[in-house]
Amino acid sequence: MDAGLDSSLAPAPATPAAPTIASIDEGRRLIDDIDVQLRALVAVRRDISRQIQTLRTGEGGPRVQHGRENEIIAAWADDLGPRGVEIALAVLTLCRGSLT
Numbered sequence: 001m002d003a004g005l006d007s008s009l010a011p012a013p014a015t016p017a018a019p020t021i022a023s024i025d026e027g028r029r030l031i032d033d034i035d036v037q038l039r040a041l042v043a044v045r046r047d048i049s050r051q052i053q054t055l056r057t058g059e060g061g062p063r064v065q066h067g068r069e070n071e072i073i074a075a076w077a078d079d080l081g082p083r084g085v086e087i088a089l090a091v092l093t094l095c096r097g098s099l100t
């Protein structure tokens with residue numbers, strides 16, 4: 001067992017199918033629920049990222065690793081295209097802080 005992400009954070013299917021909605025209100029409720037989950041996951045990601053950075057700097061390493069970040073950006077680009085790159089950059093900035 002790894003370091004304890006509970007089952008609510010288990011990997012989602014690669015591309016979950018969107019439900020067919022019957023109304024705008026229903027669709028907006030679903031979007032609001034998705035956004036709550038996205039924000040919660042980003043907060044967890046940020047905490048894990050900070051722990052990794054602390055571990056690495058504690059060993060005398062750099063806080064930031066551009067090679068790793070490029071892999072992450074490429075994965076977002078593969079799945080979501082140029083807007084995915086924008087999201088990846090925003091997520092990275094939020095999780096690891098400023099580069100300067």
Ligand SMILES: C=C(O[C@@H]1C=C(C(=O)O)C=C[C@H]1O)C(=O)O
Nearest residue numbers: 049052063064065068069095096
């Ligand atoms: C978390 C890490 O440290 C930094 C933060 C990253 C992130 O938030 O994804 C990625 C690379 C590093 O710049 C890591 O190296 O994995």
